[in-house]
Amino acid sequence: MPESKYNHSAHQSNHPTISIINGRVIDPANKIDQLLDLHIQDGKILALGKKPEDFTAQKIIDAQQQIVCPGLVDLRVRLREPGYETKGTIASETRAAVAGGITSLCCPPDTDPIIDNTAMVKLIRLKAETEGFAKVFTLSALTQQLQGEKLSEMRELKDAGCVGTSNALHPVKNTLVMRRALEYAASHDITVFIQAFDPWLSDGCAHEGAVSTRLGLASIPDSAETIAIARDLELIELAGAKAHFCQLSSSRAIQLVQQAQESGLPVTADVTAHHLHLTEMDIGFFDSNCHVIPPLRTQRDKDALRQGLKSGIITSIVSDHQPHDSDAKLAPFAETEAGISGVETLLPLALKMLDEQQMSMIDVLSRLTAQPARILNIPEGTLNPGSDADICIFDPECYWRVDREKFFSQGKNTPFHGWELKGRVNYTLKSGEVVFSTSPESRD
């Protein structure tokens, strides 16, 4: 693997003019998929196609045999800072993100302290601007301290920059509070991000089925997910709110969301890259890297998630990046912390949908760029002239072997260690600045 270089020096940030030539440009937002050159000036996309007459590129990137697409937008990345810096920092995890082609990411509110006040929003933005490599967006806490009792000042948090609100992994048990929260969010046109699981049925660590029974692990049935989704769909309708369901895991959950969409409710959903590829069987003999919430479910569920992704019920693929220090995974299965370090494998795992699910490149990239950007209501995720030059350039045919020790992320917790994946990021640009490159000459 070529050594990666970063451009982080001062002279880079004054935005050289760049031409990316000979690449296959795919911009799902504008339904573009053709061989085009792309020209960047002042950190913005100046033009696609022919070089404007008065434009001179200070730097040329040859993207022959490569795909040039908008930088990926990841709806859920735990940066672990503030609060859990032994697991990851804004610097380390945004660096990992750009190595995976992600230029915009959204951070859930369950940092420590929790994002339920504007000072936290400002702190994270400031840190991201000074130390980070990718654009960092935040979700506000839906309720104060995520306790599910009192509403957060979500309007003020929106004005401070939050792109949505969520109670993260702390389901709001009280139905009345959930109703009020949805109503209040709807009043201010704030999308509510819901991680749906019934807390009473979720006191476990593996999908309820053959594997949990064999291993004697406390289990979580898929009805933990469907009960919560069914309740929240009723409340969403009652409140007239806009909601997004995070990481669906079961076939029946997809049916519920599909029905809601067909009846006209403004609900969207995402799936994690790992739920598209792993099942309960991958736990094997207690592989703690497969300990995730919601749990990996059956082959049937996995197939339904893929189908739901293809048919458009699910419009976004996320990493649900949760880096951990090694100790967090070194314990008997149930005592380990849940989550996967996922930003660096998001793109190639998503690209497997081309061969395995007969999806087109533009459809897969749409679920990594334009669609998640739409869910966050941000202008990123497109190559529109005039928009920020957030760009990912990758070789779709390059095979590489996942080596957790080479991860930029502090979290080496991946169940994909040793997998051979196709599709390798060679350049990532954020606002016209090369923030990741596998090419040595990109240093100048």
Added chain:
Amino acid sequence: MISKNIQLDEQGRLKHFISIEGFKRHHLISILDAAEPFANVQEQAVKKVPILRGKTIVNLFFEASTRTRTTFELAAKRLSADVLNINISTSATSKGESLLDMLHNLESMHCDMFIVRHNQSGAAHFIAQHVSPHISVINAGDGCHSHPSQAMLDMFTIRRHKKEFANLKVVIVGDLLHSRVGRSQIHALTTLGVSEVRVVGPKTLIPTGIESLGVHVYHNMQDAMFDADVIITLRLQKERMQGALLPSEDEYFRQYGLTEEKLAFAKPDAIVMHPGPINRGVEIASSIADGPQSVILEQVTNGIAIRMAVMTQTLGPGGNV
């Protein structure tokens, strides 16, 4: 993906004994056969044999136990090994010391074998993956997952009474959801070729998808008991009565407690087993537990022989499985 069976070393020799799952029929038969002579040693005046002289065995119990720990200790001593008993109530780990740190500390005392009991499923497997290569790990019960030596002593007891496994109908009664004993028994029985393994209990105590382990599920005792050769009653933890799993001990006993009336549906020569300790009048009536069909105390005696066999096969000279 199912990873390889870490219980056998490259030569096919028993390295760890963590779960019945992963062993073939001949492995289990070999352990049963190895236990036969030890069952006789116990009846001799001098009960000690020098097979494991100079070896150090650590009983590492993270969860309280009297019977299992004692039989492991006796088994080790009868093989002339040195035994160290360490009871780690959660205190040490709650002081912030990680499980691995504790293990590495013990390793540096040059032990040869850890006998581990822990309240988390997968703990023995985890420990076996992280100890130094010269140490063998015997699982003395991990969470709800596995208790392989208990299952093997049960198989030993069944074989002494029933000779052939093939045509038996075996019924396991009670709390399969939380029972590591039940899970290990199911694996052992199906591996040894028992033609019909039945489990019976209310749905609250039968885990989802247990049919995939090769058993038939019943919720009614009378149906489950019909024509049975072996009845294994499982222990019902008192604390389970406090949740919403069961209405009361009395109702449980009326529905699933083993009484003469229910036992009458089984074959006349059926044997009755229980891994202990017994809750009389909950899982089983005293008249059955102390009656002629009960082999419960024999199970305890056989436990020592089985544990001697497992220790010998892991630590002793030669002894391929």
